[in-house]
Amino acid sequence: MKNITLSRFLIEEQREKNVIAADLRLLIEVVARACKAISIAIGKGGLADVLGAAGSDNVQGEAQKKLDVISNEIFLEANEWGGHLAAMASEEMELPHPIPNRYPKGEYLLLFDPLDGSSNIDVNVSIGTIFSVLRCPEGVEPDEQAFLQPGHQQLCAGYAVYGPTTLLVLTLGDGVNVFTLDREMGSFVLTQRNVRIPETTKEFAINASNQRFWEAPVQRYIGELLQGKDGPRGQDFNMRWVASMVADVHRILSRGGIFLYPLDSKIKSKGGKLRLMYEANPMAFIVEQAGGMATDGRNRILDIHPTGLHQRVPVVLGSTEEVKRVATYHVG
DSSP: OOOOBHHHHHHHIIIIIOOSOHHHHHHHHHHHHHHHHHHHHHHHGGGGTOOSEEEEEOTTSOEEEHHHHHHHHHHHHHHSSSSOEEEEEETTOSSOEEOOTTSOOOSEEEEEEEEETGGGGGGTOOEEEEEEEEEOOTTSOOSHHHHOOOGGGOSEEEEEEESSSEEEEEESSSOEEEEEEETTTTEEEEEEOSOOOOSSOSEEEOOGGGGGGBOHHHHHHHHHHHHGGGSTTOSOOEEOOOSOHHHHHHHHHHHOOEEEEOOBTTTGGGTOSEEIIIIIHHHHHHHHHTTOEEESSSSBGGGOOOSSTTOEEOEEEESHHHHHHHHHHHHO
């Protein structure tokens, strides 16, 4: 594959397929630059004193790492002046971030989780950034209500993986493509086109420490996988759990599998663990565009009508046949 940079790829998508507007193309390039800046900050680690706790909590009540705060600021500063956005919303902030009056405003809404899996920062395990773009409804203020759109209305979504290499995974609603950061060039370069998730799998990802809290359908499903060849599935399965959604989803994108963070008795009052707007919706969009499936255990995630900016939901996504089986167990 010849070297096709992210910029060239987006221009060709705009020119040849007409799947992306010029201002959205420029917005994605700004988001990519923010991801590069975050990658650099992570790479410095202890050399720049960016590891460890920040000594503050985010709106979710979770202790923030220094890099959570740094990554959030990088995203805000990179995107507020370009003239493409009406507003931004971050998992780390209670309310939407308005575009300052000194800058021009655009028609898009950007949602992001600046650093997913940040509990892994200090142990040098892959972490990432998740983002999603919506169109701001015409004639309305870009307040919280403007963001509350179902996931199928996303214009694009993506994530960056900060691991042995830095990857940018992107969908414009026309398949999923993967870009690798060439550090010498300073550019993201297309390395995989039209990624497809295998329909069947022998791998699953779930936090097994919560087993005693799971609902009966999940207990049944995981129990059958653990029985392996001796159980009703007639084959052995392997469990993988990174505790970084970006890393777990990227593995599924690469070689198939199923990811579950189901509803359980411990988090039932909150509605689930993962955030619909910042995690579930963009990942569901990507997974579906790669031929997979994403549900809350029963219903399609992209059809959920959000009721709040920080709404939580259960998530089951990955290879189609396995996600369908989990949904069948919930109905049955």
